[in-house]
Amino acid sequence: MKLMFESSIPGRGCSILPACDVPIPALPESLCRKKAPNLPQLSENDISRHYTALAGRTHGVNNGFYPLGSCTMKYNPKINEEMAALPGFTAIHPLQPEHTAQGAMAVLYQTEAALCEITGMDAMTFQPAAGAHGEFTGLLLIKAYHKYRGDNQRTKIIVPDSAHGTNPASATMAGFTVVSIPSQADGCVDLEKLRAAVGKDTAGLMLTNPNTVGLFDKNILEITQIVHDAGGLNYYDGANLNAVMGVSRPGDMGFDVVHLNLHKTFSTPHGGGGPGSGPVGCKALLAPFLPGPVVKELQGQYHFQTPEQSIGRVKSFYGNFTVVVKALAYILTMGAEGIREAAQNAVLNANYMMKKLGGVYTMAYDERCMHEFVMSLEPLKKETGISAMDIAKGLLDNGIHPPTMYFPLIVHEALMVEPTETESKETLDEAIAVFLRLYETAKKDPQTLHDAPHHTPVRRLDEVGAARNPKLRYPF
Amino acid sequence: MGSYVPSTLAQRREMLEAVGCCSMEELFGHLPQQVLLDRPLHLARGLSELEVRRAMEAIASRNTVFSTVFRGAGAYRHYIPAIVKQVVSKEEFVTSYTPYQAEISQGVLQSIFEYQTMICELTGMDVSNASVYDGSTAAAEAVAMCQDRKRVKTLLSAAAHPDLIQTVKTYCEGSGMPVEIIPAKDGKTDLDALHSLLDDSVCCVLIQQPNYWGQLEDADQVGALAHESGAKYIMSCNPISLGMLQTPAESGADIAVGDGQPLGLSLSFGGPYLGFMACTNALIRKIPGRIVGETTDVDGKRAYVLTLQAREQHIRREKASSNICSNQALCALTASVYLAAMGANGLENAAAQSFAKAHYFAKEMAKIPGCKRRFSGEFFHEFVAECPDVPKAMAALEAQSILGGLPLNGDLSGCVLWCATEQNSKEEIDRAIAVIKEVCGA
Numbered sequence: 001m002k003l004m005f006e007s008s009i010p011g012r013g014c015s016i017l018p019a020c021d022v023p024i025p026a027l028p029e030s031l032c033r034k035k036a037p038n039l040p041q042l043s044e045n046d047i048s049r050h051y052t053a054l055a056g057r058t059h060g061v062n063n064g065f066y067p068l069g070s071c072t073m074k075y076n077p078k079i080n081e082e083m084a085a086l087p088g089f090t091a092i093h094p095l096q097p098e099h100t101a102q103g104a105m106a107v108l109y110q111t112e113a114a115l116c117e118i119t120g121m122d123a124m125t126f127q128p129a130a131g132a133h134g135e136f137t138g139l140l141l142i143k144a145y146h147k148y149r150g151d152n153q154r155t156k157i158i159v160p161d162s163a164h165g166t167n168p169a170s171a172t173m174a175g176f177t178v179v180s181i182p183s184q185a186d187g188c189v190d191l192e193k194l195r196a197a198v199g200k201d202t203a204g205l206m207l208t209n210p211n212t213v214g215l216f217d218k219n220i221l222e223i224t225q226i227v228h229d230a231g232g233l234n235y236y237d238g239a240n241l242n243a244v245m246g247v248s249r250p251g252d253m254g255f256d257v258v259h260l261n262l263h264k265t266f267s268t269p270h271g272g273g274g275p276g277s278g279p280v281g282c283k284a285l286l287a288p289f290l291p292g293p294v295v296k297e298l299q300g301q302y303h304f305q306t307p308e309q310s311i312g313r314v315k316s317f318y319g320n321f322t323v324v325v326k327a328l329a330y331i332l333t334m335g336a337e338g339i340r341e342a343a344q345n346a347v348l349n350a351n352y353m354m355k356k357l358g359g360v361y362t363m364a365y366d367e368r369c370m371h372e373f374v375m376s377l378e379p380l381k382k383e384t385g386i387s388a389m390d391i392a393k394g395l396l397d398n399g400i401h402p403p404t405m406y407f408p409l410i411v412h413e414a415l416m417v418e419p420t421e422t423e424s425k426e427t428l429d430e431a432i433a434v435f436l437r438l439y440e441t442a443k444k445d446p447q448t449l450h451d452a453p454h455h456t457p458v459r460r461l462d463e464v465g466a467a468r469n470p471k472l473r474y475p476f
Numbered sequence: 477m478g479s480y481v482p483s484t485l486a487q488r489r490e491m492l493e494a495v496g497c498c499s500m501e502e503l504f505g506h507l508p509q510q511v512l513l514d515r516p517l518h519l520a521r522g523l524s525e526l527e528v529r530r531a532m533e534a535i536a537s538r539n540t541v542f543s544t545v546f547r548g549a550g551a552y553r554h555y556i557p558a559i560v561k562q563v564v565s566k567e568e569f570v571t572s573y574t575p576y577q578a579e580i581s582q583g584v585l586q587s588i589f590e591y592q593t594m595i596c597e598l599t600g601m602d603v604s605n606a607s608v609y610d611g612s613t614a615a616a617e618a619v620a621m622c623q624d625r626k627r628v629k630t631l632l633s634a635a636a637h638p639d640l641i642q643t644v645k646t647y648c649e650g651s652g653m654p655v656e657i658i659p660a661k662d663g664k665t666d667l668d669a670l671h672s673l674l675d676d677s678v679c680c681v682l683i684q685q686p687n688y689w690g691q692l693e694d695a696d697q698v699g700a701l702a703h704e705s706g707a708k709y710i711m712s713c714n715p716i717s718l719g720m721l722q723t724p725a726e727s728g729a730d731i732a733v734g735d736g737q738p739l740g741l742s743l744s745f746g747g748p749y750l751g752f753m754a755c756t757n758a759l760i761r762k763i764p765g766r767i768v769g770e771t772t773d774v775d776g777k778r779a780y781v782l783t784l785q786a787r788e789q790h791i792r793r794e795k796a797s798s799n800i801c802s803n804q805a806l807c808a809l810t811a812s813v814y815l816a817a818m819g820a821n822g823l824e825n826a827a828a829q830s831f832a833k834a835h836y837f838a839k840e841m842a843k844i845p846g847c848k849r850r851f852s853g854e855f856f857h858e859f860v861a862e863c864p865d866v867p868k869a870m871a872a873l874e875a876q877s878i879l880g881g882l883p884l885n886g887d888l889s890g891c892v893l894w895c896a897t898e899q900n901s902k903e904e905i906d907r908a909i910a911v912i913k914e915v916c917g918a
Contacts, residue, residue, distance in 0.1 A: 004590055004816055013819045016557050020829045021902040022836040031692055031854060033723050036820040037597035044559050047816050051563040051587075058583030060571030068573055075480050076571050079525050088536025094551050094746030095882055096540070100874070103538030104745045110535075117518050129609035129747070130802035132789070140650055166801050168794035173620075174650045178794040216507050247504055248511045263802065267480070271806030272584040273574040273606065273766065275748035278802075291646070312646035316550060316612040316639040316735070317746025329532055333478035335522025344500040345481045348488060351495040351503065368506050396579050407790075424482040425491060456579040458779040466771035466783040470760065472603050473593040 001057075004050050005474045008040040014047075038476050057457045058272070059401055065423060065431050067353075069372045069404035069416025070164065070212065072242045072264035074342075077333070080267065080326035089325050094317040098303060105302035108318065109295045111328045112279075118339065119238070119258050120251020121281030125290045126319035131239060133314065134259025134278030135170035135206070137291060140311045141257055141282055142204045142233045143174055144289040148309055154203035154232065160189055162213060162408045167206045167237060176203055183410055187213035187365055189223050198230035208237040209253065210244070210370035212408040214350065214416070224254025233257065233286075241265045242420070243347055243371035246340030257282040266327035277323035293318070345421035346371040349428060353419055356432045360439050364411040372418035374411050375403075381413055386442035386449050388413040393460065394438045396453040400431055478522045542879040544904045546837075548858050548895030549688070549882045550611070550637050551746060552738045554716060554826060555899055557817040560740045564810050574766070574802070578781045579773075585780035588768040588805065591812045598718045598815075599732040600725025601754035606766035607808040608800060611735025612643035614751030615712050617798055618731040619644055619680055621755070621762040622708040623653050627679035630655045631707070633665040635687035640712060644682070653679075663691045663851030663860065665698060674705040680731075682710040685724075686717055689893060690834070690858025691851055699728030715739050715752065715811075716897075717856050719820075719827030724754075731755045740814025741807055750807035761787060764798030829898035830857035833905065837896045840909045844916055850891050858895045860884065864916045866892060872915045878908055 042050070060066075066073035084090075092101055112124040128134035139157065146154040157171040158179045168178045181197050184190045188211065205227045210216045217223065224234045236255035242265045250258045262268050263276035270276070282290065291314050292306025334342065347370050354363060354373040364374040377388040392402035392415065404416040419428060441449055453459055483491070488500075497503045504512070523531065545553045564570075568583065575581030575588075588606045595604035608614045619630050632644055634657045641657070648655045658681070659669045665683050674681075681702035685693050695711060702709040711724040713734040724732035736750030737743075755763050761784070769783035789796040818826060834857040841847045846864040863869050866883045869892075873880040881894035896905065 001586075003586065003593075005593065013821060014557065014559070014817050016818060016822055017555065017825050017829065017898055020825075020832050020898075022832050022905075024828050024832040025835050027720065027831065027854065031722055032720055033600075033718065034726060036824065037594070037718070039594060039597060039818070039820045039823065040816050041819050042816055044817065047559055047813065048563070050816075051566065051813065054583035054587055055566040055568040056583065057581075057586070058568040058572050059577075059580040060568045062567040062571045066573070068576075071573055073573060077480060079528055081565075081570070083529065083532040083536075086533065086536040087541050088533075088539045090742040090744050091541045092539045092745050093542075093545060093547050093553070093743050093879060095547060095549055096542070096879055097870075097874075100540035100542075101745065103535045106535050106538060114519055129613070129804070130800075132799040132801045133609060133613070136650065136799060140646070143650070165788075165790035165793045165796070166799045169789035169792070169796040169799035172794045172796070173647070173799050175652045180794075218506065218508055221508065221510060246513065246517050248507060248513055252513065253511050269570045269806075270573045270802075271804075272569055272572045272581075272587075272809065273805030274802040275609075275804045275807055276802040312649065313612070313639055313642040314646055315643060315747075316610050316637070316749070319746070320609075320748040321745040323748060325532070329528055331519065332523050332528050332531055333525070335478070336517040336519040338479050338522040339517060339519065341479060341481055344503065345483060345488070347503055348483075348491055348495070348500070352491045355495045368503075392577070393579070396577065401573075401580065402577055422480045422482065425487045453579050457582050458579055458773040458777050459775055461578050461773050461779050461781045462771045463781055463783070466769040466781050467786070470767075470784060471770040472589075472760075472767055472783075473596045474589070 001053055003474055004040040004042060007046055008042060010041055012041045012043055014044045064399045065427050066401040067403050067417045067419045068401055069418040070239055072418060072420060074267055074420040075422035076267055076269040077330065080329040083329045084322040084325040089322055102302055105295045107325055107328055109297060109302055111324050114331045115260060115279060116281055118245050119281050120249030121258060122284040123287035123290060124279050124281040125294060126279045126324050127291045127315045128259065128278035128280055129315055129320050130274060130276040131259055131261045131278045132166040132170055134280045135166055136173050137280045137314050138235050138257040138259055139170055139174035139176065141286045141289045144309060144311045145233065145286055146203055153201055156201045157203055158197050158205045162187055162211055162410050163206060164212060164239060187211055187215050188217045189219065191219060191222060194223060194226055198226060198232060202227065202230045202232035204233040204235050206235045206237060208240050210240045213365055213374045214369040214372040215365055216370050220253045239264065240371065243343055245343045247343050257286055262323055262327040267330045268323050268326040275320045275323055277320045342421045349419040349421060349423060353417060353428055353432060357435055360436055372416055375415045376411050377413035377415060380442055384442045384446050386446050388415050390449040390452065391415065391438055393452040394449045395434065397455050398434045400434060478524060543877040545879045546881050546894050546896060546908060547879050549893055550639060551743050552897060553743055553899055554738050554897050556740050556742065559817050560810060560813045563813045564806060569806060569809055575782060578779065582780060585768050587809050587812060589770065589780050591808045592768060594812060594815050595752050595754050598715055599754045600723035601732050602757040603760050603763060604754040605763050606768060607803045607805060608751035608753055608765055609804060610749045610751045611712060611733065612640040614733035614753045615640050615682060616644045616647035617764050618710045618733045618753060619648065619682065620797060621731060621759060622680035624679065627677060628653045629677045629679060631658050631670065631673055631678055631681045633658050633683040634660040635665050635689060636684040636712060637688045662853065663689050664693055664853060667694060667697055670698065670701055674701060674707065676706060678705060678707040680708040680710050684712040686714060686856035689851065689860045690855040692854040692856060695727035703728065716827050716830060719823035730759060736807065736811045739811035741810055748804055748807055750804045750811055762797065765800050765803055826898050830896060833896035833900050834859060837894060837905050840905065844913050846916060857897060858893060860888065860891050860893050862890060863892050866890060869912050869915045872911050873908060876911055
């Protein structure tokens with residue numbers, strides 16, 4: 001379809017602003033831009049149809065099943081959207097006086113209390129805008145803690161090789177050296193390797209539990225103890241919290257600092273890539289280092305305060321505020337029991353799908369999974385030439401968003417499936433049937449899958465060409 | 477209790493049976509007993525939708541929505557065309573993930589490609605990414621693009637937004653890179669001071685245009701000084717001002733960043749906003765974040781895809797220059813729809829009207845004794861003026877549902893940072909002037 005620049009007609013436009021009711025003074029020519037920007041000239045109708053067409057070429061959770069592992073693509077409740085759009089939240093200035101923003105501060109305060117209870121932490125910041133931003137913030141807390149104690153030799157962060165790529169990248173940004181430790185055959189932390197890796201230079205460990213293959217690490221207490229004994233701190237990547245909320249808390253597993261992804265676990269939408277929200281919670285020992293300001297309550301009034309030893313800001317103002325509003329509406333809806341019910345059904349749905357596919361597909365780890373599971377397409381590829389990518393593209397023709405592909409890196413030809421709790425048994429059964437059918441196709445008619453997708457707006461793309469000869473804007 | 481779980485209890489039992497469990501507890505039976513929570517969470521019981529609505533509306537009602545706003549300082553109340561909210565509420569855009577599966581994500585990908593093009597047009601730069609978190613983190617990411625083994629030091633204008641300065645400092649503290657502040661003189665970056673701070677350890681010079689106090693910087697001269705010493709030049713810009721002001725490219729910038737909030741995003745108590753980043757072709761492999769490129773599919777059809785991913789954390793892990801994964805895609809879409817609705821003429825008009833109203837406001841204010849502008853020089857849509865009694869003036873304005881300018885402190889104690897946009901009518905300005913005049917005893 002056309003780019004909006006290609007539909008632009010000189011002289012066309014929308015009528016938005018009235019005439020100026022005060023004189024417009026002249027600005028010295030040297031300060032003015034030389035040439036007007038090439039923005040499209042379109043009527044409102046043109047714009048509306050353009051974006052309706054683009055929406056039609058986009059698959060969201062509302063279009064169909066989206067079992068994208070590690071991304072928790074659960075349903076995004078509509079009430080959350082409406083509440084976040086209340087003028088009392090959208091039309092308030094971040095720097096208006098505190099006594100005129102008590103409701104907004106109450107949102108931050110109440111959400112902090114709820115999320116601290118869910119994670120077993122003592123304090124929280126909402127400044128981080130996304131999970132990776134939270135990781136960076138949490139690691140800076142660990143860095144500040146050691147520095148404050150004069151323990152300047154702790155320069156290393158231990159990261160399992162199964163970790164999400166943001167973990168090592170965040171550690172580097174925070175000025176740490178990354179020590180990557182190989183996982184055991186079952187995807188869990190190798191205690192001997194961990195013991196060998198820790199020492200006086202250990203600042204901390206970054207871990208996801210359930211881990212990135214969807215298994216709960218049973219040795220978690222021993223793992224966090226090994227790190228604590230060595231003088232390090234434990235960082236919990238909350239990407240997979242959906243599996244355990246209301247059932248088990250990172251704070252009780254021995255973690256000192258966590259980040260959450262409100263856009264995964266707490267039902268706020270992903271928006272085609274963002275905005276998310278990555279609040280960071282910590283135990284009391286790290287609270288003095290949190291970015292400022294944080295909300296405190298004093299005699300029934302909320303106030304902003306910057307903690308004494310704050311690492312400083314990581315973002316303007318207070319974070320992606322209206323995303324936090326949506327998460328609060330979700331928490332109020334769910335309550336204690338609903339939170340736990342969500343986790344239970346997320347795990348149930350994943351185990352059900354794994355069980356039904358297990359007889360045919362090869363599971364990377366043949367044991368009870370948590371909220372997601374990983375299949376290895378390696379045997380199928382050896383037999384038929386059909387890869388994880390081919391199966392994924394076959395799913396596209398069936399209206400299903402493929403699972404996460406080729407991650408974690410420790411499983412070859414990986415497909416990581418996370419159904420979430422908001423999918424019905426009927427949806428799961430239909431998806432299972434599609435997966436099984438594709439397996440049959442792989443054996444009988446592999447070329448169909450090599451050529452898939454067939455029915456999408458475009459078919460397989462030349463990604464190499466895109467990178468080799470970058471065209472990153474319309475050339476006019 | 478509210479719930480978004482569709483399975484009936486009977487279906488859950490059926491599924492439990494299928495996986496060989498008698499109960500939900502058994503499903504979690506493999507977790508070590510010591511880490512299981514042995515009590516319900518201390519949270520209120522779940523609520524129905526109507527109860528949630530009442531509770532959230534009660535919280536929202538504790539915020540004051542001012543009918544007139546003269547406060548900016550990094551968050552600006554511009555008019556948002558109706559089409560903007562309609563388009564960005566479309567469920568497909570709202571509920572999709574990062575467009576990893578290009579074949580079913582052409583809509584999002586094309587919208588980002590269009591956004592990149594518009595940011596390049598606004599700034600005059602060659603390449604734009606798909607967005608970062610906000611203007612402050614965009615500045616911090618831009619600084620990281622310039623650092624290398626030899627050149628480590630960042631020179632940052634004291635006239636930039638305090639949040640931007642603090643964020644850049646936090647990021648540089650992380651990577652262990654030094655930051656020095658270039659002092660300001662008469663409300664602008666002090667060029668003599670900049671000249672004396674520059675040496676061959678400096679990787680970049682960063683200024684904000686218009687600066688925190690609304691003043692227009694000598695952007696060309698800052699760029700020339702930076703480049704003379706071999707440093708890169710980063711400009712943080714207000715995107716509305718680019719409707720009329722010289723572009724960062726015309727000022728010689730290597731990287732242009734800024735907060736895209738003025739482009740159709742509501743104030744929302746500070747977020748979500750939009751960090752935009754654009755750079756010269758020379759820096760194309762250094763810019764962080766998602767980038768969408770044009771390509772073709774197997775049938776030769778034009779298509780769009782996430783590209784140059786070899787820069788990113790999921791490929792390079794600890795060697796990546798940035799950890800960014802999620803960005804502010806829906807906010808970038810908002811900015812695109814805003815720019816499409818306004819067009820070049822509309823954007824220039826919004827800029828010119830903001831400029832005109834602020835100048836009218838400053839002129840009228842200067843007539844009040846003790847309320848003259850603090851700095852000389854050109855300004856855009858914000859200005860710093862003295863005020864004989866700041867708390868009293870703010871309270872009197874608030875009583876009229878007017879949010880006054882931002883009271884400043886430190887060296888500028890007793891001064892207020894005022895802002896006007898095309899949303900402020902002459903009548904509103906006259907009313908605010910009358911209130912200030914009365915309070916200040918003229």
